[in-house]
Structure formats: C-alpha cells, structure tokens
Amino acid sequence: MSASASLAEVLDREADLYEDLLRLLHEEEAALIAGNTRAVGDCLARTETLVLQLRLLENSRETLVTQITGRRKARLAEVPETAAGSLGRARARLETTLPTVDVMNRRVTALLQRALRLFDTTLDLIRDAAGLNHQYTAAGALTRGAHSVIDGRA
Amino acid sequence: MSGLFQLIGAGARSMGAAQLAQATVGNNAANASTPGYSRRRVNLVEAPSVKLAGGVFGTGVSAASVVRLRSAFIDSQRRADSQELNYSQAQSRLLDQLDSLLGPTGDNGLGNALNGLFGAFGDLASHPEDAAARQALVGQGQGFADAVRQTRDRLDRMESDAFDTIGIRVAEVNSTAQRLAEINRQTLAGSPDPSLQDEQDRLVDRLGELIGVRATTRSDGTVQVVVDGTGLQLVDGAQTTALSVTGTPTGGTVSLTVGGTTLVNPRGEIGGLAHMRNSSVDGLPAAINTLDSFASGVIAAVNRVHASGSGLTLAQSVTGSVSVANPAATLNSAGLWMTPTSGTLNIGVFDASGNFVSSGSVAVDPSTMSLNSLATAIGALPNTSASVVGGRLVISATNPANRIAFGPDSSDSLVALGVNGFFTGTDAASIQVSSTLQATPDLIAAARANFNASGIGAGDNRNAIALAALGTTRFLAGGTQTPDEALGAFGADIGTWARSASTRTSTQQALLDAADAQLQQESGVNLDEELADMVKYQHAYEASAKYISTVNSMIDSLMGIL
Numbered sequence: 001m002s003a004s005a006s007l008a009e010v011l012d013r014e015a016d017l018y019e020d021l022l023r024l025l026h027e028e029e030a031a032l033i034a035g036n037t038r039a040v041g042d043c044l045a046r047t048e049t050l051v052l053q054l055r056l057l058e059n060s061r062e063t064l065v066t067q068i069t070g071r072r073k074a075r076l077a078e079v080p081e082t083a084a085g086s087l088g089r090a091r092a093r094l095e096t097t098l099p100t101v102d103v104m105n106r107r108v109t110a111l112l113q114r115a116l117r118l119f120d121t122t123l124d125l126i127r128d129a130a131g132l133n134h135q136y137t138a139a140g141a142l143t144r145g146a147h148s149v150i151d152g153r154a
Numbered sequence: 155m156s157g158l159f160q161l162i163g164a165g166a167r168s169m170g171a172a173q174l175a176q177a178t179v180g181n182n183a184a185n186a187s188t189p190g191y192s193r194r195r196v197n198l199v200e201a202p203s204v205k206l207a208g209g210v211f212g213t214g215v216s217a218a219s220v221v222r223l224r225s226a227f228i229d230s231q232r233r234a235d236s237q238e239l240n241y242s243q244a245q246s247r248l249l250d251q252l253d254s255l256l257g258p259t260g261d262n263g264l265g266n267a268l269n270g271l272f273g274a275f276g277d278l279a280s281h282p283e284d285a286a287a288r289q290a291l292v293g294q295g296q297g298f299a300d301a302v303r304q305t306r307d308r309l310d311r312m313e314s315d316a317f318d319t320i321g322i323r324v325a326e327v328n329s330t331a332q333r334l335a336e337i338n339r340q341t342l343a344g345s346p347d348p349s350l351q352d353e354q355d356r357l358v359d360r361l362g363e364l365i366g367v368r369a370t371t372r373s374d375g376t377v378q379v380v381v382d383g384t385g386l387q388l389v390d391g392a393q394t395t396a397l398s399v400t401g402t403p404t405g406g407t408v409s410l411t412v413g414g415t416t417l418v419n420p421r422g423e424i425g426g427l428a429h430m431r432n433s434s435v436d437g438l439p440a441a442i443n444t445l446d447s448f449a450s451g452v453i454a455a456v457n458r459v460h461a462s463g464s465g466l467t468l469a470q471s472v473t474g475s476v477s478v479a480n481p482a483a484t485l486n487s488a489g490l491w492m493t494p495t496s497g498t499l500n501i502g503v504f505d506a507s508g509n510f511v512s513s514g515s516v517a518v519d520p521s522t523m524s525l526n527s528l529a530t531a532i533g534a535l536p537n538t539s540a541s542v543v544g545g546r547l548v549i550s551a552t553n554p555a556n557r558i559a560f561g562p563d564s565s566d567s568l569v570a571l572g573v574n575g576f577f578t579g580t581d582a583a584s585i586q587v588s589s590t591l592q593a594t595p596d597l598i599a600a601a602r603a604n605f606n607a608s609g610i611g612a613g614d615n616r617n618a619i620a621l622a623a624l625g626t627t628r629f630l631a632g633g634t635q636t637p638d639e640a641l642g643a644f645g646a647d648i649g650t651w652a653r654s655a656s657t658r659t660s661t662q663q664a665l666l667d668a669a670d671a672q673l674q675q676e677s678g679v680n681l682d683e684e685l686a687d688m689v690k691y692q693h694a695y696e697a698s699a700k701y702i703s704t705v706n707s708m709i710d711s712l713m714g715i716l
Contacts, residue, residue: 014712021705051704058708065715075715095716102709109703 004082007064011076011090014057018097021050025104032111040112230368232669233359237366237382237422239662244426246659248312249652252441255308256648265641267301268452270294272625272637278600279618283466288595295576295587302449306582309445313438314403316431323424324399324410327364330357331379331394338376339392351375361388365397365410366421382421386412407432436651442582444644449582451630452637454492454566456621457575461560461568463599463617464610468504468557470550475572475588476580477545478525485520485528485567491580494520494570500561502605503537503551511556512536513605518565528567547571559603559610574599576621 024046031039066072068079081087256264274287274294281287334357337350354377358369366382379389387395401408408431410417410424420428430437478488486493495518502513514535518528525542532540532549537556540549551558560574568574576598579585591598600621601614630640 018709047705051708054705054708058711073715091716094712098709098713098716102706102713105705105709109706 002082003064003068004080004087005084007061007068007076007079008082008086008090010057010061010064011087011094014054014061015090015093015097017050017054017057018094018101021047021054022097022101022104024050025101025108028108029104029111032108229355232666233362233367233369234382235662235666235669236359237362237425239659239666240363240423241366241421241426241429242655242659242662244423245430246652246655248316248427248430248438249648249655251312252309252438252648253652255305256441256445256645264301264305265638265645267294267298268637268641269625271298272622275618275622275625278598279615279622282600282613282615282618285595288466288598288600291598292587292592292595296592299577299579299585299587302445302582302585306442306445306449309438309442310404310583313405313431313442316427316438317399317401317403317408320399320408320410320424320427320431323364323427324397327361327388327397327424328394330360330364331388331397333357334361334377334379334389335392335394338389341375342392362422364422365424381412381417383419384412384415384417386415386417388412401431436654441644441648444647446581446583448630448637448640448644449585450491450580451640453575453577453579453581453585454569455624455627455629457569457572457577458563458566459617459620459624460576460599461574462500462562462602463574463620464559464601464603464614465594465597465599466601467594467596468508468559468603468610469590469597470554470557472549472558472560472574473543474547474568475575475578476570479545481525481529481542481545484522484524485518485570488525490570492566492570494518494565494567496520497564497566499532499563499565499567500605501532501535501538501549502559502561502603504557504559504603504609506555506557508557508609510605510607510609512538513561514538515561518567520565520567525571547573549573559605561603561605 024043028040028043028047031043062072065074065076065079068074076087076091079087271294274291277287278284278291334354337354337357341350341354354371358367358377358379361367361379362369362382365388367379367388368382370378370380372378376391377389378387378391380387387393388397389395395413398411399408400411408428410420410428419425432439434440434443476490478490480488483489497518499516499518500513501516503511505511512535516528516531516535523531525545525547529540529542529547532538532547537552538549538558539552540547542548549558560568563569572578575588576591577585578588600618601610602616603610625638626636628634628636628639630637631643635643
C-alpha cells in the first residue's frame, strides 16, 4: 500500500472517530442539561478514550505527511491523490464533519464549565457550613466561626 | 492491539474510580448526622501496567471496593459498655422511683403517718375516755394503714410495670433478631453491602442494649449473635431462637429463656429490669419483703398490747379476723401468719354494768392444740362459750347480757387469730384498722380489766400508755429497731441502692462516651476530612474534563491542513 493510500485510510478512520465524538457530544450535552452527573462522567470517560485514539491517529497522519511531502506541517492538498481518489473523499468527509464537531465541542465545553462552577460553588457552601469556618472553643467543642464584623457590618 | 486498548481504557477507568470516590464522599457528607452510619472509603488500586513498544505504561487506577471504616474491637467494647449502661439505667430508673417513695429524699408520707399513729395513742393515754381522741385515733390508724397499703400498692405496680416492660422488650428482641436474620439472608444472597452492614451493626447494638449480646461476623458477611455470658444463640445465619419470659406480673420471679434454657444473669435493659423484679437483696422483692415485715411487726406489736386490753365498753361476742383453712390442724401447722407459742390465755366475763362475773385461763400448746381444741378449751371456762365459724374463732359470753374481756395472753393466740386486735390484716397489703373499732371507737382498748371486784377502773389508761410506748420501743428487726428507726433504715437502704445504681450508671455512661468517641474517630464522618477528599476528587474531575479542550486543539490542527 502506498503512503498516500495509508494516509487516506488514517483520515477515514479520523473521520469515523470524529463522527463518534459528535454523537458522544450530543449525549453529553443532554446529560449536562439534565444534570445527570453519572451520565456526564460516563461521556467524559468515553471522550477520553476517543481523544486518545484520535491522538494516535494524528501521530500516524503526521508521520505519513512528513514521509510523503518531506514537511511535517504540509497541507493535505500537497499530497498526491491516490488512484482511487480515496484521499479526496476522506478530506471531504473531514471538511464536512469537523466544523460541526467544533461547534458542538464548544457548546459542551461551555456547559461543562458551568457545571464545574456549580461544583465549586457547592464546595464553597460546604466549606462555609462545615469546613474551614468552624473553630474550636477553649473547652475543645467545635463551634461555628463568627464572621468578622467591622462597623456593624459583616 | 490489546495493549493499546488497555492504554486507551486507562483514562476511562480512572474517571470511573474518581467518580465512585466522589459519590462515596458525598454519601459520607450527607450521612454525617445519621446514627449508626459508618464512614466509607473507596479502595483505589493501581491497574495492571501494559508493555508496549515504547516501554511499560501504567493504566491508571480502578476502584477495588467500597469499604466501611469500622473496628470490630471498638464495636465489641462499645456494646459491652452499652449493655452494662442499660442494665444500670433500668435499675436506676426503678430505684429512683423507690427512693422518691421511701428514701431519705422522699416525701416521708409513711413516716408522717407512723408518727401520727403513735401520737394519737399518746393522746388516747392522756384522754382515755374522750370520744374525740378515740375518733382521732381511728383516723390516724386508718391513715397509717392507708399509707402502708398505698406504698405496697405502688411497689406492686412497679413490679407489674417492670414485668410488662420486660415483655415489651422481649418482643423487641425477637423482632430485632428476626430482622437481623433477614439481613443475613440478604447478605448470603448477594455481595456485601455497606448499608446492610450498617443496619446489621445497628440491630446488634440494639440487641446489646436490650439483653446483652456478643456478635461474630463470619467470612460470608453474616452475623452470629449469642446472649452474652452464655452460648445461647439468638441469631445464626437466617435462623433465630426466640427469647421468652415467664412469670406473673406481681410476686414470684420472672424467668427468661432462650430456646428453653434459662438465662442466669442477663444484662442490658431486660437484665436490669429482671434483676429489679427478682432480687431479694436490692430489688423490688426486697423492698416488698421489708415493707411487709415492717407492717407485720407493727400489726403484731400493737395487736399484742391491744388484745389484752379493754375499751370503755365491752363486747358480748368477739370474732377473730384471721381464718384458718383447717381448724383441726395444730396451731403451729395451720398456716397462721404468726405462730402462737406455749403460754396462757386469760379471759374474763363482766355484766352489762361492768361488774366482774368470772374469769379463767387456758394453757395453749400450739404443737398439740388445734383451733377447734382451743375453742373447746375456751368454751370450758365459766360463763364463756367459743366456736369456730368459717375458720375463725368466736368467743362469747354465755349469757347474752354479759360481756367478754381479755387479760394477758402469753401465748400470742389472740394476736395470731386476730382476736380483739386494733389492726386487721397480716401484712402491708392487707393492714386495716379493725372495722369493729371504726364503727365503735369506745371498744378501743385503752384500759386493762382487773379480773376481780375492782373491774375496769374509770380513766384507766394503762393499755393506751403501753400502746403509745410502742412508738419508742425496739420491737422490730429482732428487737433492735423502733418503728421509726426501722422506716429510717428501710429508706436508707433504698437510698444506698439508688445511689449505688446511679454511680454505676454514671461510670458506665463515661465508659460508653469514651467508646463512642473512639467509634466516631474510627467510623464517624468528619466533614472537614470529607471536604478535603471532595476537593481532591474535584481536581481529578477537572483534569479529566480537560480532554475536551484537547479535542479543540486537535480539530484546529486538522482544519489547518485540510
């Protein structure tokens, strides 16, 4: 198999995985909106797997592009097309899928950041109620720490 | 390829483990105030490494199990302390009631009534012919008898309440044991569940509080429970053996059995109640026996003096208040509440104007003489007749116009048979002022009849003085205590029992508090600690979430070369 054909195969597999990722991001978006943390965690774990697979394919792609063009960052347009035209088809698939994945990824990122902020706020509340704001009395009993008061205001 | 998949799965495994740990922390925090909840931890273990061309790669962590942080040793110690505390508390509650009833800190109703009785005897001695003094004596006598009976009634009710409570607690033991057996069955059917294990511990704790138990957790997760100090199993796997209680609400002893075997010295609340219900040393039977002895002693002493005296008027016929089931039985085997001794009984007859008619004496030998033969001997005296009616001795003047009077009775036959007594009844439960005297206070024997021409002297108060003197005479406890001293000693004993139980309770409470503190340290939820764990897992969560941004950069990179 020629290097171009191998590259086309790698691009095809990347397109498959990005389509999988798109489906996963839709699931994750629904889970985040529903507040289903278990489902979100499950999606994150599957995302992690996909990312690892994509990273391996990215390494393979860069190796093949370097091998074909002599430059690691060369554009795919510079790679000779295969006899069967598989490289062009793979590129076309990616050009269709990636923008959608990009948009979806940003939406999920926004939702995830908001969920993490909620997580932070909850932790702050627990800290305030049961954690760092507690003090010990001279007798050893645990008591709620008083807020600082200056000029009658907390 | 399998190595590659393992490598890819590393992140997912780690994320799952972190999520489980976070959920566990959340559960711990949510149950910080749940009684009996044991802190849990996720056991994280390193997942096996994989060998790839580039070297050996770790594959993250995975959650091996969720375990409860609980120490069997501390549990066992805590249960031992708890069952002893409940044992002492059960006693202490009843003894506090007794103390308020009879102890030095109580209302002293009985002591006041006793003083009122002997004060009234003194008043009668001062005014033997005063009808008001006689009526007041009847009132004070009845007040004393009422106070004694009410005290005895309270003690009976305490016995009955203790018996009822034992029954309720025994039922709770059996239902708790059945619930534990059900959990054992569920445990055998599935994998160990921390919630079920907590429930197991709570149920075993409760059984310990109730009856005192030792528990053993088997390798299959089931709990075997035996009654502490015995080998008697209450729960073994899915099987239970019932605890039973036998006895009567009052009187007798209460017996606890497991599978037909009697528990000798049960602990826990049931053990404490059973001890109070059964102990003749420092329990309710001891208090009842002491009160009965006190009442019997006062009845005997007062009646002994009263029976040999004479009132302002005399009765033509006198009937004893004590009946015997078999009048043909010798007096010392007839089941009398007190046994007559060998001695002489003196009886006189007077006419309606109080003039002496005749007298005689009967030698009494309780080992050979029955009630029937005593009646025959009395009936043989001049101008006197006697019979046994309904098991009771009836002594009459043969001439209906004449009257009967009693002289000294060294045989105590009159007291034993309840003839011419001030009190009727034989113990704290039955003491009453004679209904005859209540109806006719003039029959109260303040005087002593002379069995000669001088008859009954006007203003004779010799018997009333003797009755009043009983208040300061040591005739109780084998002749070592006055009535007041006997009541004081009784109250002091109860006060000592109550203080002793209270001290034991305080000590056990301190021991239990220490064990609780240890248990809390081991199993309790420390919110600060949980918070720290939560932050730790939050960071893991955030790190994993950063894969999302990695996707962004990869897309950007790919779009750049398309």
